[in-house]
Amino acid sequence: MINILLSLIAATSLGLSSNYWNSPDIKKSPEKADWYSEIPSVYPQIDTQALRRMLKQQAPTMSDAVINKVVTAVKCSSIYAVDNNNILSVIDYSLPSNQKRLWIFDLKNSKLLFHTYVSHGIKSGTFLTRYFSNKYNSKASSIGVYKTEKAYYGREGLSLRLAGLERQFNDNAMNRSIVMHGGWYMDEQFIKHYGRPGRSWGCPAVPLDLYQGIINTIKDNSLLIVYYPSDEWFGKSRFLTCDKNKNQMTSLADVKPVADEQEHRDDVFFAQVHKGGEDKPILVMPAPQYEAFFQSQAPLGRMLRRRINQQEYIALNTKELERLSQQKSQDAFQSVYFVIPTLRQVRGYYETEMKIINLGVITEINPSVSPMTKVKEYNVRFNSTASIRLQSTDRFIRWLGL
Structure with a gap:
């Protein structure tokens, strides 16, 4: 010593x-x-009282609990000589996803620059953000203190690399490809219509009309503090405990996902037209026609992750297909399509886009039961081809569900 x-x-x-x-x-x-x-x-002394006053004045909807942790994290980042500029970003994941929970401040001029929506990972919850992970392929968000890196153009367009500064909480962010990018499912009109935004695979996605301005503002060495009231983070983060003796810090167990976080997945139907895995055509309906025919809000859990010609599409489940087969509405049949994922190269990256394949106009949908598997199947007849068989699946499909 x-x-x-x-x-x-x-x-x-x-x-x-x-x-x-x-x-x-x-x-x-x-x-x-x-x-x-x-x-x-x-380290240079941080005027914590001035920072606290600025946050209260510029972000009146930010809770005192969040402000307290943000002030502490900024102070500790100075104590540990973390090199950063005068831009500070804060995400409050204790708020539901249909509320604006991202703030971006200019500390030099004591000014709020942006206040908008931000997504969480698809495995972090649905409406509420309740589970976080630092593990590879978890598809969950990570809490803690980050530093922004360089912006780049990737499969999501302009994106921003994030370096997690906290061991156990977010230090795998870079290797997990956790970046800030824009998302069409984050636009305010989408949120107002469907009740919540879509979800990413762990990235903090922001609205398309703001993402370029946000990324160009916070890139290159600014602090991003991702808050959630986690006792584990409060007790173990070096950015929240820099003024505490290590012997005074409580040893806390890891936060476990709550029991109901395992989201139910409906069956969807794919056509048995050729061999393949996720490249089999799936039965979908445009969201406006879906809502008109079924008289219910389109479920984001079965929405395609890529729009087709700026239109959202919903994969149909067993109950919906049964209703279609019973009512035999030709108008509804004409609104049902088969889609398949294709890859295209953009700026050196491969990205998935959805493509409608033309199998003809549907004239009949009839149910059948397989005596071997007991899985309900359907036969679809077209005006121009022989019938094809539909089979259901509830497995995870990477391009389905927001």
Whole structure:
């Protein structure tokens, strides 16, 4: 410990920040690999009261609980000499997804720049954000403190890389390809119509009419604080406990997903027309026709993740197909389509787009039961071809469900 303190004094005397100790040229013993992250360096004093006043004035809907943690995180980032600019972004995942829960501030001019909607991961909940993960392929959001990196053009257009600064909470964000990007399912009219926005695979997606301005504002070294009232995060985050003795910190168990987070998946129907997995045509209906025929709101859980000609489409489930077969409405039949995913290369990336395939005009949909599997199937007859068989599945389909 004496050697550590002498090293810290030497660094201060030479004008070195704690970033010096992050250099790959500095060798650290395994048992002391993180000592520098627990000992505050000499740092410029943050006027926490002024920051608190600014947040209250510029973001009157931000709760005191969020403000308190944001102020602490900004103070701790200064203590740990995290290099950042004067832009601060805050996401409050304790709010439901149909509320504006992203704030972006100019700290130099004490001004709110943006206040808008932001998505959470599809495995983090439906309307509420309730589960977080730092694991690969979890499709969940991650809480904690981030630093923004460079913007780039990817499969979602202009996007922003995010570097998670918190071990156990978000330090896998970069490798998980967690980035900020725009999403058509985040637009305000979409949210008002369907009651909530769509969900990403863990990325904080923002409205298309704002995403370029947001990304160009917060890129290159700004802080992003993603808040949720997690006791685990409160107790273990070095950005929330920098003024506490390590011995005073409570040891907390990991947060587990609540029991009802396993979202029910309806059966959808695909056509048995050729071999393949997810490339089999799936039966869908445009959202406006769906709502008109079934007299109910289109379910986002069965909405295609890609629009076709700026139109949303819904995959049909067993009850809906049964109703179609019983009513035999030719108008409804003409609104039913088969779609298939295709890949196209954009800016060096492959992205999925949905394509309608023409199998003819549907004239009949008749149910049948397989005696071997007991799975309900349907036969679809067209005006121009022989009938084809539909089979149901409730498996996860990567391009289905928002």
